[in-house]
Amino acid sequence: MFNIIVLEMTYQEISHHRLVSQKLYKTTKSLPQEIVHHFGAMQAQDYAMAKWAIGSRCDAFEAAIEEAINSAQIIRTHILRPTWHFVSADDIYWMLDLSGPQVKRIILSDTKKYGYDEKQFDKINSNIEKMLSGNNYLTRDEIMQGLNIKKVSGEYVLSPVLIMMYAELDGLVCNGKMKGKKNTYTLLEERVTKPPTKLTKEEGLAKLAKRYFESHGPATLLDFSWWSGFPPTTCKTAINALELQLSSIDIEGQTYWFGNQIFHExxxxxxxxxxxxxxxxxxxxxxxxxxxxxxxxxxxxxxxxxxxxxxxxxxxxxxxxxxxxxxxxxxxxxxxxxxxxxxxxxxxxxxxxxxxxxxxxxxxxx
Structure with a gap:
């Protein structure tokens, strides 16, 4: 059974409680990497604004957040739906194990028409690994030049974005240190030590669901499905697996889930x-x-x-x-x-x- 918290909460008050779970009230002091860890993943395609998403929830200066990213305490990579996200170094591997296979299938369905299948991407990744080995940091353009990816009429046959996204989702690369104002890539395993054990898919889904509802709740099953990229049936199974680790409340016929914290007036x-x-x-x-x-x-x-x-x-x-x-x-x-x-x-x-x-x-x- 789930915890049913008996409190007065109207639909109009949900946004107030989300300010608490999303740490916008700053009730406790947090380091930038602790904010990212709390969320599990924070959308980060607009790099300058994404840093402020962290900064708005703690008292760190922009320079301190930049340092946390450059020192790999925070990783910027493609994960979940897929899009750019900030992920804590502590979470990067189990989250890639969980969502990587699903998102790679999406990429492969798009690239099949160009003749790129899993074997082709494995060859590309092998070449990328050679280029970046030894703590090298290269921009996407530099990597494309090294791969000798051909252009037709001035355009790449296969998008460099998809090539690098697949390498990220394969756990090969992640963001490196900034090169001036340009983003770079480097090998993930040279940046963050790989843990000795893996979570099962079921354990990973339950962990992701718990992290989401604790950091975003009150939220619905469909909210979690949208954020995570997993179908509602899979998300429902993850919620059921959490048992007493989540609380819920029904508002206007809709069930909202959140962590076991009590929301005070x-x-x-x-x-x-x-x-x-x-x-x-x-x-x-x-x-x-x-x-x-x-x-x-x-x-x-x-x-x-x-x-x-x-x-x-x-x-x-x-x-x-x-x-x-x-x-x-x-x-x-x-x-x-x-x-x-x-x-x-x-x-x-x-x-x-x-x-x-x-x-x-x-x-x-x-």
């Missing part, structure tokens, strides 16, 4: 957050009405999955923002969804101070 306080594009507060749920009104969703994200940086007041998205880094300051531009928010800008802009501290740079609001 004093958590529900006034708050303003300026959050990055693709932040877990929105992107990690199948439906997002708990955090943003249906009529405002097209202003915050597109149908093809492009998410803007958002402004949250008390857990609800009330506008979007963008930042432009200048020589000696960062310029912030805002767009609120209605005049009510515009009229209280001074109060709302208190929420940008955390970003100013993180950048260690003056913020100018326009």
């Amino acid at each position: 004093n958590y529900l306080r006034e708050s303003v957050h300026f959050l990055p594009a693709f932040d877990e507060i929105l992107i990690s749920y199948k439906t997002r009405e708990a955090s943003i009104l249906l009529e405002d969703q097209s202003k915050a994200f597109t149908n093809n999955g492009i998410f803007k940086p958002v402004i949250l007041e008390n857990g609800k998205v009330i506008g979007t923002w963008k930042r432009t880094i200048k020589k000696d300051h960062a310029k912030i531009e805002t767009q609120f969804f209605n005049e009510t928010e515009s009229s209280k800008k001074e109060i709302l802009f208190e929420g940008i101070k955390a970003f100013e501290n993180y950048l260690e740079m003056k913020i100018v609001i326009e």
Whole structure:
């Protein structure tokens, strides 16, 4: 049986409780790698904004987060759906074992028409391993040159993105140290020591589900399915395997799961957050009405999955923002969804101070 927590929680309050589970209240001090470990995986295709996703949940400067990534305490790689994610070094291998085979099948179904099957990718990976062996760090373009991948009419026959994604999902490569402003790749096993034992698929799924609901709850089975990339039937099995390790509550006929922590009323306080594009507060749920009104969703994200940086007041998205880094300051531009928010800008802009501290740079609001 699952724990059924008896408390007063309405559908409208879900977003407040997610601020707690997603560590946006900063109730405890955390290192950047501890934030990533808490989430299991944090979406990270927009590298600059993804670092702020970590920074908005701890008191680390951007430079400290960059150092955690460069020193391989945090790994940036393709995993889950697939897309770029930050993953803790402690979690990288069991998560690759769990999701890698599934996502590789997706890639192979796309590349079959180009004549690339598993054997072809194994040959490519063997050559990549030779190039990177000995703690070498190379950009994607440098690797493509080394592979002598041919172009037709100026275009690669097979996307370099897919080539490197397959190598990541195979557990061969991960992000290396930044080379100026360019991302590099290096061998994962030279970056992070491989553990002596493996989890079974069932153990891995249960661990992933527990991590998701503790860091994202209250959330539904379909939310977990969307975030993890596994089908609902598989996700249901994972939830059932957790037994007393999760709690649940039914709201308006829908079951929401979360960790065994009790949500206290004093958590529900006034708050303003300026959050990055693709932040877990929105992107990690199948439906997002708990955090943003249906009529405002097209202003915050597109149908093809492009998410803007958002402004949250008390857990609800009330506008979007963008930042432009200048020589000696960062310029912030805002767009609120209605005049009510515009009229209280001074109060709302208190929420940008955390970003100013993180950048260690003056913020100018326009």
